[in-house]
Amino acid sequence: MGIREKPTRMDQVQSWRADFPVEYLYTTGVAGERFAKTLRERGMLAATRCQRCGVTYLPPRIYCQRCFADLSESWVEVPLQGVIHTYTVVPVRATGEPSQSLEVIAYIRIDGTEGGILGRVAVSPEAVYIGMAVEGVLAPPAERRGAVTDIRYFKPILS
Amino acid sequence: MRRIRRKVAVVGAGLTLFMRRALETGKELSYYAASQALESAGLRLRDIEAVVVSSGPDAFDGVHMKGEWLSDGAGGYCKPIMRSYVGGGSGVFSIIHGWYMVASGMFDTVLVVAEEKMSSCQPHPQGAFLTIFDHTLERPLGPNLLWIFALEQSRYMHTYGISNEEIALVSVKNKRNALNHPCAQVAAELTVQDVLSSEVVAWPVHRLMVSPVSDGAAAIVLASEHVAKRITDKPVWVEGVGWCLDTSYWGNRDLAYPRYVEYAARMAYEMAGIREPRKEIHVVEPYDPFAYKELHHLEGLLLAERGKAAEDLVNGRFDRDGELPSCPSGGLMGVGNPIAAAGLMKVCEIFWQLRGEAGKRQVPGNPKKGLAQAWGDLMQIGTVVVLGR
Ligand SMILES: [Zn+2]
Numbered sequence: 001m002g003i004r005e006k007p008t009r010m011d012q013v014q015s016w017r018a019d020f021p022v023e024y025l026y027t028t029g030v031a032g033e034r035f036a037k038t039l040r041e042r043g044m045l046a047a048t049r050c051q052r053c054g055v056t057y058l059p060p061r062i063y064c065q066r067c068f069a070d071l072s073e074s075w076v077e078v079p080l081q082g083v084i085h086t087y088t089v090v091p092v093r094a095t096g097e098p099s100q101s102l103e104v105i106a107y108i109r110i111d112g113t114e115g116g117i118l119g120r121v122a123v124s125p126e127a128v129y130i131g132m133a134v135e136g137v138l139a140p141p142a143e144r145r146g147a148v149t150d151i152r153y154f155k156p157i158l159s
Numbered sequence: 160m161r162r163i164r165r166k167v168a169v170v171g172a173g174l175t176l177f178m179r180r181a182l183e184t185g186k187e188l189s190y191y192a193a194s195q196a197l198e199s200a201g202l203r204l205r206d207i208e209a210v211v212v213s214s215g216p217d218a219f220d221g222v223h224m225k226g227e228w229l230s231d232g233a234g235g236y237c238k239p240i241m242r243s244y245v246g247g248g249s250g251v252f253s254i255i256h257g258w259y260m261v262a263s264g265m266f267d268t269v270l271v272v273a274e275e276k277m278s279s280c281q282p283h284p285q286g287a288f289l290t291i292f293d294h295t296l297e298r299p300l301g302p303n304l305l306w307i308f309a310l311e312q313s314r315y316m317h318t319y320g321i322s323n324e325e326i327a328l329v330s331v332k333n334k335r336n337a338l339n340h341p342c343a344q345v346a347a348e349l350t351v352q353d354v355l356s357s358e359v360v361a362w363p364v365h366r367l368m369v370s371p372v373s374d375g376a377a378a379i380v381l382a383s384e385h386v387a388k389r390i391t392d393k394p395v396w397v398e399g400v401g402w403c404l405d406t407s408y409w410g411n412r413d414l415a416y417p418r419y420v421e422y423a424a425r426m427a428y429e430m431a432g433i434r435e436p437r438k439e440i441h442v443v444e445p446y447d448p449f450a451y452k453e454l455h456h457l458e459g460l461l462l463a464e465r466g467k468a469a470e471d472l473v474n475g476r477f478d479r480d481g482e483l484p485s486c487p488s489g490g491l492m493g494v495g496n497p498i499a500a501a502g503l504m505k506v507c508e509i510f511w512q513l514r515g516e517a518g519k520r521q522v523p524g525n526p527k528k529g530l531a532q533a534w535g536d537l538m539q540i541g542t543v544v545v546l547g548r
Contacts, residue, residue, distance in 0.1 A: 018298060022286040024221035024279045029184030063190040065236035068197065068204040 030072060031060045036146035043138050044077040047113050058115035080136030080151060082110040082117075089125040104128050108154060120153045133157040163430075167261040168387035168394035169254075169546065171200025171380035172507040177344040177495030180278040181374035185220050186232030188376035189274045192500070193234045196270065196378035201390055207380075208266040210235035213243040213253035213273040215498035215535075218287035221279045233272035233378075243499075247448065247535025248402070249273065250377070250502015251542035254531075255400040257381045258544075262397075267383040274376040275497035284372055291537055293408075305369075307538065309361035311414045312451040316363065318415035319466030321454075323363050327354035328472055329450035330367050330492050336479060337489020339519035342504075344495035345371050354450075368450035368492075375497035377504045393514045398528070399433070399545035401426030407537050415466075420459030420532065420541035427530070428461075431545040436461050440545070441526035442512045443483060444505035446533045447490040456532055457485060459541065484522040487512065502533035506544060513548045 007013050028036055031048065038046035048071040049056045050064035057064075062072040087106035091099030102125050109116040121134060134154040144150040173195025175181075175188050183191070189212075197204060212226040212233045222228045226242030233240075241260075243253040250273045257271040277284045288304045315321065328351055337346035349367065357366040387394040403426070405412050405419035412418070424436070433439045445456035454468035462483060463471050471477060477485035488494055488508035491501050509529035511517040528547040534540060 016294060016299060018290075018294065020218070020286075020290055022218060022221075022284075023281045025281050026221065026279050027180075027182055027184060027276075029187050030182060031187070032184065033182070061231070062187055063194070063232065065231040066204075068190075068194055068234060070194070 031062050034075065035060055038077060039150050040144040040146040042077065044079060045110060045117070047076050047078055049074050049076050056113045058110055058113035058117070078110055078112045080110070080138070081157065082108040082134060084121065084128065084130055084132045084134060085109045085116060086130060087121065087128055106134070106154070108134055117148070117151070119151060122153045122155045133159070163262045165262045165264055166384040167258050167397045168382050168384065169379050169397065169506070169510050170382045170387050170391050170394060171196045171198075171202065172510045173197075173199060173378045174342050174504055174507055175376045176342045177373045177375035177497055177500070177504075179344065179372065179374070181276065185214075185222070185225070185229055185274050185276045188276065188374065189229050189232035189272050189378075192274070192376035192378040193232070193270060193272045196380050197234070200380040200382075202268065202380060204234050207234060207238065207268050207270045209239040209260050209269045211241055211243050211253050211257045211260070211269060211271040213249045213256070213271065213499045213503065215244070215246060215249055215275055216287050219280050219284050219498065220276045229272070229274055233274070234270050245402070245536050245540050245542065247446070247498055248502065248533045248540040248542040249499035249535065250504070251506060251531055251533035251544055252402060253499065253503055254379065254381070254397065254506050254544050255402060255542065257379075258397045258400055261381050261383050267386045269381045270378065271381060271503070272376065272378040273499040273503035275500050276374045277372045277497060278374050305361040305364060307409060308449050309364045312363055312449065314414040315451055315455060319469070321466070321469045323355065324351050325469035325473060326363070326368060326451045326454070327351045327365070329447065329453050330354045332472070332478065333447060333453070333486050333490040333492035335493070336487055336520065337493025340489045340494050342375070343489050343493055344373055346489060346493050364449065370448045370491040370496035373495035373497040373501070375495060375500045377500045377507055379503065379506060379510065393548070395510050395513050395546050395548050397544060398547045399427035399429070399431030399543075401430070401543045403541055404536060405539040407539060409538055412539065417455055417459035417534070417541060419539055420456055420534065420543070421461060423541035423543045424460045424532070427543040427545045431528075431547070433528075433545065437483070440483065440528055440530050441524065442487060442509065442522050442529040443485050444488060444490070444508050444529070444531040445485060446502065446505070447486055447492050448496055450492060452534070453486060453490065456534065460530065460532060460543070479520070479522055487517065487520050487522050498535075502531070502542070505531040505533065506546070509546050513546060
């Protein structure tokens with residue numbers, strides 16, 4: 001006979017609590033360091049371009065994933081401008097607390113590249129739409145840390 | 160075991176530097192090894208039909224689904240790709256995995272890439288291993304891997320009357336061999352006394368009997384017979400493969416003798432038509448994450464009498480110019496140990512040795528057959544490949 005009972009409470013069966021005790025120190029890498037430096041120092045997005053395939057990669061990588069060309073010397077910089085490719089609306093709340101407000105999370109296709117970036121958009125859920133043109137708002141230069149969070153949020157480009 | 164009809168050749172190999180802390184991400188390391196392997200085979204990425212990505216526990220790099228994450232750096236973009244993962248045995252298992260894909264007739268060219276970036280894991284990659292023990296009977300006592308290796312080495316020494324001076328000689332040999340390896344991380348000219356003077360990490364294991372924490376990547380290109388003959392006049396054939404897992408209860412294994420390595424080796428020898436391994440294998444890269452492990456594994460591979468590998472070592476049989484050069488690369492003890500990449504590094508070494516391209520590490524006598532072996536999973540798998548020309 002196999003399983004004979006269905007415990008319904010966590011403490012109903014004998015158990016032993018433990019953790020998986022590791023943490024991580026990731027390297028941003030060759031491409032990642034250039035990306036971070038460009039964002040911090042010039043407020044631009046660094047991307048790599050494969051001339052042969054005609055593709056500009058964002059996030060940047062030092063190789064073309066299509067033809068394996070070395071792109072470590074093939075950089076372009078693009079401004080923090082793009083179009084909302086897709087979005088969702090999520091409640092902002094501290095753990096366990098009722099929702100106090102809503103925020104818009106979008107994947108933004110960056111103009112002139114194949115890719116894009118994930119970001120918060122300062123726009124009301126009623127006003128947002130797929131295809132909306134947006135631009136990034138950066139932290140002041142002195143407060144930038146060379147991390148993606150230097151992009152505080154995106155906002156609609158008013159035409 | 161059935162006979163496999165399609166022949167499979169190794170036609171290219173690539174390796175990054177092995178180091179304590181690489182600036183590059185795992186994807187970037189993979190790219191350097193993979194592109195070098197392709198270049199050495201005279202192929203381009205578009206010539207590759209399928210990709211094998213091999214890497215150890217996700218907990219090392221700290222990226223869950225690591226094989227999939229590495230895939231584009233490993234040349235797997237929009238291609239059939241599979242991850243090869245049997246813990247420390249992964250590097251040698253990856254060529255077995257790639258061999259299947261070509262031998263089956265499904266693909267003519269397969270790129271095999273192995274990567275590990277252990278430096279991400281803090282405070283030490285050891286932590287990633289703390290959960291491999293039985294959570295009811297062992298983990299409450301706080302065991303770590305060093306305990307287990309020390310217990311195994313102790314039993315091995317006791318069973319056969321082996322001294323720690325003899326074990327230390329493995330570190331001396333391999334770290335010296337690694338002085339000629341351009342990718343080596345911990346090459347050194349040491350004495351047995353230096354090794355025995357280093358800190359005891361868990362008696363009888365000393366610091367210099369343990370391989371280091373490493374970042375690195377390795378890659379090879381496999382091809383079917385007709386493709387291999389078209390692109391190279393020096394194909395190195397995969398003549399036999401084998402692997403085997405012992406029980407997951409480490410204490411239920413014969414700690415003095417790796418039976419699972421013997422079974423894996425017998426499988427590979429049978430496929431390769433090898434009856435007398437000690438005469439027919441000319442160069443060997445057994446897995447050496449700990450010094451005693453090289454001797455342990457040489458016995459399991461039937462390349463030394465049981466309990467006598469230490470004596471052979473002392474007599475110079477395993478030196479680079481000895482009767483059976485063992486770890487001519489410098490092994491994990493000398494080149495370094497980015498887990499999966501270290502196993503595939505051993506395959507690369509046999510490839511270069513059989514082609515006569517090992518430079519200052521070249522063993523004399525024009526070797527025709529070589530063997531690479533790795534070990535891992537819950538310390539219970541043996542993975543073996545026999546290469547020949
Ligand atoms: Zn390209």
